[in-house]
Amino acid sequence: xxxxxxxxxxxxxxxxxxxxxxxxxxxxxxxxxxxxxxxxxxxxxxxxxxxxxxxxxxxxxxxxxxxxxxxxxxxxxxxxxxxxxxxxxxxxxxxxxxxxxxxxxxxxxxxxxxxxxxxxxxxxxxxxxxxxxxxxxxxxxxxxxxxxxxxxxxxxxxxxxxxxx
Amino acid sequence: xxxxxxxxxxxxxxxxxxxxxxxxxxxxxxxxxxxxxxxxxxxxxxxxxxxxxxxxxxxxxxxxxxxxxxxxxxxxxxxxxxxxxxxxxxxxxxxxxxxxxxxxxxxxxxxxxxxxxxxxxxxxxxxxxxxxxxxxxxxxxxxxxxxxxxxxxxxxxxxxxxxxxxxxxxxxxxxxxxxxxxxxxxxxxxxxxxxxxxxxxxxxxxxxxxxxxxxxxxxxxxxxxxxxxxxxxxxxxxxxxxxxxxxxxxxxxxxxxxxxxxxxxxxxxxxxxxxxxxxxxxxxxxxxx
Numbered sequence: 001x002x003x004x005x006x007x008x009x010x011x012x013x014x015x016x017x018x019x020x021x022x023x024x025x026x027x028x029x030x031x032x033x034x035x036x037x038x039x040x041x042x043x044x045x046x047x048x049x050x051x052x053x054x055x056x057x058x059x060x061x062x063x064x065x066x067x068x069x070x071x072x073x074x075x076x077x078x079x080x081x082x083x084x085x086x087x088x089x090x091x092x093x094x095x096x097x098x099x100x101x102x103x104x105x106x107x108x109x110x111x112x113x114x115x116x117x118x119x120x121x122x123x124x125x126x127x128x129x130x131x132x133x134x135x136x137x138x139x140x141x142x143x144x145x146x147x148x149x150x151x152x153x154x155x156x157x158x159x160x161x162x163x164x165x
Numbered sequence: 166x167x168x169x170x171x172x173x174x175x176x177x178x179x180x181x182x183x184x185x186x187x188x189x190x191x192x193x194x195x196x197x198x199x200x201x202x203x204x205x206x207x208x209x210x211x212x213x214x215x216x217x218x219x220x221x222x223x224x225x226x227x228x229x230x231x232x233x234x235x236x237x238x239x240x241x242x243x244x245x246x247x248x249x250x251x252x253x254x255x256x257x258x259x260x261x262x263x264x265x266x267x268x269x270x271x272x273x274x275x276x277x278x279x280x281x282x283x284x285x286x287x288x289x290x291x292x293x294x295x296x297x298x299x300x301x302x303x304x305x306x307x308x309x310x311x312x313x314x315x316x317x318x319x320x321x322x323x324x325x326x327x328x329x330x331x332x333x334x335x336x337x338x339x340x341x342x343x344x345x346x347x348x349x350x351x352x353x354x355x356x357x358x359x360x361x362x363x364x365x366x367x368x369x370x371x372x373x374x375x376x377x378x379x380x381x382x383x384x385x386x387x388x389x390x391x392x393x394x395x396x397x398x399x400x401x402x403x404x405x406x407x408x409x410x411x412x413x414x415x416x417x418x419x420x421x422x423x424x425x426x427x428x429x430x431x432x433x434x435x436x437x438x439x440x441x442x443x444x445x446x447x448x449x450x451x452x453x454x
Contacts, residue, residue, distance in 0.1 A: 034335060081222070084223055088224050093219075095224075107330075107331060112277065112280075114279070117333055128219050136253070142247040147304075159332075161303065161306075162245070164247075
């Protein structure tokens with residue numbers, strides 16, 4: 001049976017004045033290419049942690065605070081985002097990302113359970129501010145590939161990469 | 166009347182020119198750029214402007230002159246992702262979007278192999294997962310063939326080719342029949358990564374003991390204990406001898422030494438003696454009558 005799960009938007013609460021709306025989240029049926037069974041609790045935890053990672057990313061980029069990535073990102077995903085925040089701070093700009101919609105599908109759960117991959121067709125707004133002056137606001141629709149790995153108490157995003165649709 | 170018409174025509178032409186200028190002021194961008202490659206952005210108009218290239222993975226800011234080509238040199242924009250380009254002039258703002266895509270040259274693998282230790286001959290006992298990256302640590306998402314190699318102690322190699330999907334390739338393999346450490350290798354192009362897998366003997370197979378009386382005692386000794394593939398079961402593995410006589414039972418746990426378990430038990434006439442290791446049962450001996 002085809003199932004689709006709409007996760008309550010309470011997971012996403014904008015922390016800035018820029019678009020305080022909550023993102024709409026749609027979860028497509030899993031299309032796993034792995035022999036490992038994905039438990040419902042695991043699926044829910046991965047999606048919850050991924051959406052919370054977006055929230056951390058939004059806030060970290062708005063406030064140019066690298067440490068806000070620590071809870072949700074690890075490895076190269078964290079390194080790249082941190083480098084961008086560092087670059088923003090150096091240039092005197094900051095960016096406000098507001099995710100509007102996520103269309104998620106888990107596509108791979110590694111046989112040993114140490115990584116899980118999902119595709120996110122995401123819509124977000126990005127506002128660019130140069131020394132607090134708004135330069136533009138753009139609507140973006142793109143496709144993200146994310147790989148999450150388990151840590152002590154949550155799944156953390158290890159690969160976070162947009163690819164052409 | 167003629168003068169009014171001329172003024173109107175001139176006005177219309179001027180307006181048309183302005184519209185054309187506005188349309189031409191659009192920013193000229195490629196749809197995609199390969200990571201680390203040079204590219205250029207065209208703009209129209211004149212005067213100074215600021216070019217922002219913004220994405221979660223990288224950010225650039227350049228002072229530019231409108232009406233020309235802005236070159237972004239090789240090695241400047243290298244993190245794959247979706248970028249917004251914004252050109253902010255004195256009187257106008259233009260924008261566009263483009264993608265930076267990974268290079269198609271694999272430069273690094275992340276190879277997860279599990280477990281690091283397992284019994285020989287275990288069906289689908291070994292799993293390997295590979296994520297393929299370019300030299301900028303971008304996940305290469307185009308399908309890429311990944312070769313997995315698992316040699317066994319006899320020198321033959323199991324080789325499997327798996328094409329990656331969204332950057333990941335995986336497989337499961339049976340462990341080999343021969344005990345020992347082996348290098349499980351993943352290879353893409355000229356890049357490889359290896360993990361050591363220790364294959365240990367499986368459960369004892371065909372456990373067998375013999376008995377010999379010495380005085381009031383029975384000397385019980387197993388044959389060399391091996392798994393079903395003929396690998397010697399490691400010393401220290403517990404072998405349990407159980408003697409049942411006249412309704413009472415006595416049990417002795419003995420570790421293997423040099424592949425053999427050995428113990429003395431009372432030689433009761435009519436006793437039944439059995440041997441086991443874990444869940445594997447061996448033979449049974451009825452002593453005397």
